[in-house]
Amino acid sequence: MQIDQLFEFVYILIDKKQVTASEMSKRFGVSTRTIYRWLEALSVSGVPVYSTKGRGGGIAISENYALDKTVLSEEERLEIVSSLKAFESLSGTKSAEEKLSRLVKTDSDWLEVDFSPWSPEGQGVRQLFGTLRDSILKKKQITFDYFNTEGKAEHRTVHPWKLIYKGQAWYLRAWCTTKKAERFFKLSRMLNVKQTARTANITTKNAESKKKPSAIKEPPLIKIKAKISSSKAFYLLDSFACSETKTNKDKSLTVTFTAPDAPWLPGTLLSYGKDLKIISPKTIQKQILDLAKSVTKLYT
The missing domain is CATH 1.10.10.10 (Winged helix-like DNA-binding domain superfamily/Winged helix DNA-binding domain)
Structure with missing residues (x-):
């Protein structure tokens, strides 16, 4: 048996x-x-x-x-089942969750997790996740085309180690043979991912002896104060956690939130159009103004 x-x-x-x-x-x-x-x-x-x-x-x-036969409490068993629900939303299987659900008296159907995007084109994240998971477990190298932050597409061969969910995005942690260093790759920027027959023989331990591992580079955070129209306030709240909100007489909101000082920030804020006005800092105001001028030139 x-x-x-x-x-x-x-x-x-x-x-x-x-x-x-x-x-x-x-x-x-x-x-x-x-x-x-x-x-x-x-x-x-x-x-x-x-x-x-x-x-x-x-x-x-x-x-x-x-x-x-278990030292786990009912609450602890429920936490395990709930965690499995989150993982299996990407793996596409439910066998483990269904089996362990039988060990729980409490209704475990209170949680549903789906990491895939709303757009139909984004549903391929499950297939990509499965390919990467399989490559990590089987210790196989993978190849793919990757778009970096400078907009350049580069072909990479890596030794995959771990899948990480951070900041509302999935990353692959791996040893890159091109850069000869540890790197984090955002899954949404990976195209043409293929598992090779070559063994992934570099682990986190022996990689440390080659070169000190890098971390996901986090941009510095800045505090932004802005005025947003009531009709678009929910868009802003979906993207940024506002620490302070004040309703004005014209029903608009004055909000304060923290955002990464990254290259994509001015474009994101400009996408709100006339519904969003940055009050401070002045540096963000200038970046948005310069970007708006460059966009205007395309149509004049």
């Missing part, structure tokens, strides 16, 4: 309370005689399973088994 079959057998008993040997033989594709041998093996191992004969009889497990 394979370990995964053993666990599935036990989980089915916990979930259904009682099953027949013929049901299980069809489920696992084995004879009823084999099912009873499995039952005996589980019993010898200390699992409280038993069988009853006659009409209405079958194979069952002690109702208190799940609680007796």
Whole structure:
């Protein structure tokens, strides 16, 4: 009996309370005689399973088994199941979550996580996630085309280590053979990702001996004060966490929020058009004004 079959057998008993040997033989594709041998093996191992004969009889497990065999509280088990929901939203499988849900009394359907974008074109993130996960677990190098912050597309070959979700985006942490250093690659900028037959033989430990690992470079944060029209306030709140808000007489809002001082910031703020006016700092005002002038030149 394979370990995964053993666990599935036990989980089915916990979930259904009682099953027949013929049901299980069809489920696992084995004879009823084999099912009873499995039952005996589980019993010898200390699992409280038993069988009853006659009409209405079958194979069952002690109702208190799940609680007796775990040191986790109900709340801790619920946290595990909820975490699995988040992970399996990307993996596309639900077998582990469905099995562990049977060990929880509380309704675990209170949480749903979907990391894929709303646009149909963005649904490929699940496929990409699966390819990268498979490459990491199988220790295979991958190749892809990557668009950097300067707008240049470069072909990369990397030794993948880890998938990281940070700042509302997925990143791949890997050793880049081109740069000969550790790098973080944003999944949304990776195209034509392919798993190679070559073994990924550089790990985080031996990479440290080659070159000190870099970190995700975080731009400095700046505090921005702005006036936003009520009709577009929800757009701003979707993108930035406002620490202060004040409703004005004309129903507009004066808000204060913190944002990364990154190259994309002026363009993002300019996208609000006449509905957003930056009050401070002056440097952001100038950047938006310069950008607006350059855009105007395209149409004059």
